[in-house]
Amino acid sequence: MREAHDVWQVRAAEAALMALLPDGALMERAAAGLAATCAGLLGRVHGSRVVLLVGSGDNGGDALIAGARLARRGARVDALLLAPQRAHAGGLAALRGAGGRILPADALGFPAAAHDLVAAADLVVDGIVGIGGRGGLRAPADDLARAAAQSRAVVVAVDLPSGVDADTGAVAAEAVRADVTVTFGTWKPGLLVDPGASYAGAVELVDIGLQPPAPVLRAPQHVDIAALLPTPARETDKYARGVLGLAAGSERYPGAAVLAAGSALRAGVGALRYLGPRAVADAVVSAHPEVMAGSGRVQAYAVGPGLDTGEEARGRFAAALDGGVPVLVDADALTLLAEAGPKALEGVPGALLTPHAGEAVRLLAGLGESPTRADVEAERLTWAVRLAAGYDATVLLKGSTTVVADPRGEVWVNPTGTPYLATAGSGDVLTGVAGALLAAGLTPAEAAVAGAYLHGLAGRIASDGDVPCAASDVSAALPAAWRAVREAGAPDEE
Numbered sequence: 080m081r082e083a084h085d086v087w088q089v090r091a092a093e094a095a096l097m098a099l100l101p102d103g104a105l106m107e108r109a110a111a112g113l114a115a116t117c118a119g120l121l122g123r124v125h126g127s128r129v130v131l132l133v134g135s136g137d138n139g140g141d142a143l144i145a146g147a148r149l150a151r152r153g154a155r156v157d158a159l160l161l162a163p164q165r166a167h168a169g170g171l172a173a174l175r176g177a178g179g180r181i182l183p184a185d186a187l188g189f190p191a192a193a194h195d196l197v198a199a200a201d202l203v204v205d206g207i208v209g210i211g212g213r214g215g216l217r218a219p220a221d222d223l224a225r226a227a228a229q230s231r232a233v234v235v236a237v238d239l240p241s242g243v244d245a246d247t248g249a250v251a252a253e254a255v256r257a258d259v260t261v262t263f264g265t266w267k268p269g270l271l272v273d274p275g276a277s278y279a280g281a282v283e284l285v286d287i288g289l290q291p292p293a294p295v296l297r298a299p300q301h302v303d304i305a306a307l308l309p310t311p312a313r314e315t316d317k318y319a320r321g322v323l324g325l326a327a328g329s330e331r332y333p334g335a336a337v338l339a340a341g342s343a344l345r346a347g348v349g350a351l352r353y354l355g356p357r358a359v360a361d362a363v364v365s366a367h368p369e370v371m372a373g374s375g376r377v378q379a380y381a382v383g384p385g386l387d388t389g390e391e392a393r394g395r396f397a398a399a400l401d402g403g404v405p406v407l408v409d410a411d412a413l414t415l416l417a418e419a420g421p422k423a424l425e426g427v428p429g430a431l432l433t434p435h436a437g438e439a440v441r442l443l444a445g446l447g448e449s450p451t452r453a454d455v456e457a458e459r460l461t462w463a464v465r466l467a468a469g470y471d472a473t474v475l476l477k478g479s480t481t482v483v484a485d486p487r488g489e490v491w492v493n494p495t496g497t498p499y500l501a502t503a504g505s506g507d508v509l510t511g512v513a514g515a516l517l518a519a520g521l522t523p524a525e526a527a528v529a530g531a532y533l534h535g536l537a538g539r540i541a542s543d544g545d546v547p548c549a550a551s552d553v554s555a556a557l558p559a560a561w562r563a564v565r566e567a568g569a570p571d572e573e
């Protein structure tokens with residue numbers, strides 16, 4: 080599990096550690112890790128050209144001290160100071176002592192000369208701001224960030240790409256686009272959640288000895304998901320594995336039911352009961368003969384894909400909420416829920432809501448909040464947490480990064496996925512998978528986390544690196560995703 084901590088937690092953990100260590104020791108550890116990564120990226124350090132972008136805080140200090148280490152190994156290191164009067168004094172002395180050049184960014188006929196230096200560099204170190212950054216980059220840092228993006232140099236961000244909000248991943252204006260981010264002590268939420276995550280490149284975590292408390296955000300890995308996946312026992316039967324009631328599809332949208340059903344079957348339901356109009360039931364059963372049409376005992380319901388919002392759909396939604404079992408609410412059922420408000424979920428033993436940003440806006444309106452879709456996409460953690468608290472339900476907010484929040488405020492971010500999953504029917508597949516896991520007895524949060532993970536992984540497999548895929552292909556790739564996760568979770572063979 081990757082664990083991320085917010086700025087407040089990082090600062091508290093740093094303070095506790097610094098009290099035990101000699102002055103500057105922590106920054107030396109951070110800079111040593113940073114320099115080692117830079118050296119690895121350069122291959123040959125001697126003779127290489129390194130440019131440091133140095134802001135006014137300790138993030139710039141890290142860059143300067145790492146730069147000194149590289150200079151001692153023969154790199155030509157130029158530090159461009161954005162705020163010469165306030166640059167880290169110890170870092171400046173270290174770099175000077177190692178033979179590096181120190182240049183106020185505006186003293187060279189900026190921006191032309193600074194641009195030339197950045198353009199000719201092999202490696203650019205972004206030490207403009209770290210966890211002390213507020214808002215988007217201001218001039219002239221924004222201009223240097225653009226120059227770094229245009230240069231052929233490898234761009235290494237110190238702690239996090241400057242301009243990315245450490246706690247939310249929001250990018251207010253310009254931010255550095257890093258190839259690699261070297262982060263210290265723990266992950267920051269902004270490195271895991273878009274848009275920030277898409278600026279970070281490959282992230283390397285350097286252990287500096289921090290001992291932070293429980294994380295504010297977790298990103299599961301294969302082994303964590305493997306531990307959640309149900310395995311049928313020898314003496315199991317289909318009821319013990321979990322029966323899912325699927326209220327999906329309508330005469331207008333029969334395909335949603337077919338896709339969700341196929342995906343639930345591949346995600347290990349013991350049995351699937353389809354609830355909906357005759358014509359749709361026929362289509363579902365003819366695509367998946369395993370499916371039972373009609374109501375009966377179930378361990379969970381999944382309701383919403385292609386449901387429609389007319390009278391008949393409302394009846395199916397109400398019946399699912401009345402079933403006394405956990406319910407996954409998606410798509411059209413989210414529209415109905417937004418209309419009815421959180422009280423509609425009272426008495427449901429475990430609800431999982433799976434909105435995209437547009438549906439989240441509707442649900443938030445039901446709570447008296449009025450963010451736009453863009454607001455939700457810019458600060459998805461904040462809004463997912465708010466929805467989970469307001470509806471007293473687990474919320475899986477879909478999008479370029481999918482996040483899961485439970486009503487107690489625990490939050491996860493899904494690390495799998497591909498932009499090719501932005502295709503019609505993709506959400507129906509996710510509903511099938513997460514619904515099956517809910518029926519198998521996973522908690523709503525576990526079902527959401529594991530469902531999103533498998534769905535994202537299946538998407539990657541179906542798009543085979545870089546090939547468009549249909550939602551049916553994603554569904555068909557679920558067994559391969561399951562297998563990959565299972566294999567990673569299996570104990571090593573001797």
Ligand SMILES: NC(=O)C1=CN([C@@H]2O[C@H](COP(=O)(O)OP(=O)(O)OC[C@H]3O[C@@H](n4cnc5c(N)ncnc54)[C@H](O)[C@@H]3O)[C@@H](O)[C@H]2O)[C@@H](O)CC1
Pocket residue numbers: 093097105106109110134135136137138139141207208209210211212213214215216217220237238239242263287
């Ligand atoms: N405290 C410690 O002992 C350690 C801190 N470390 C480093 O220290 C960093 C935090 O240092 P600081 O607290 O000094 O803060 P930062 O260096 O992140 O930034 C603070 C400075 O940036 C300026 N600034 C803020 N937002 C800006 C914006 N949008 N555009 C331009 N300038 C902006 C502020 O005026 C302030 O002077 C971490 O990210 C990490 O890199 C590491 O060395 C590990 C140890």
Ligand SMILES: [K+]
Pocket residue numbers: 138205206207208209236237238239240241
């Ligand atoms: K930085």
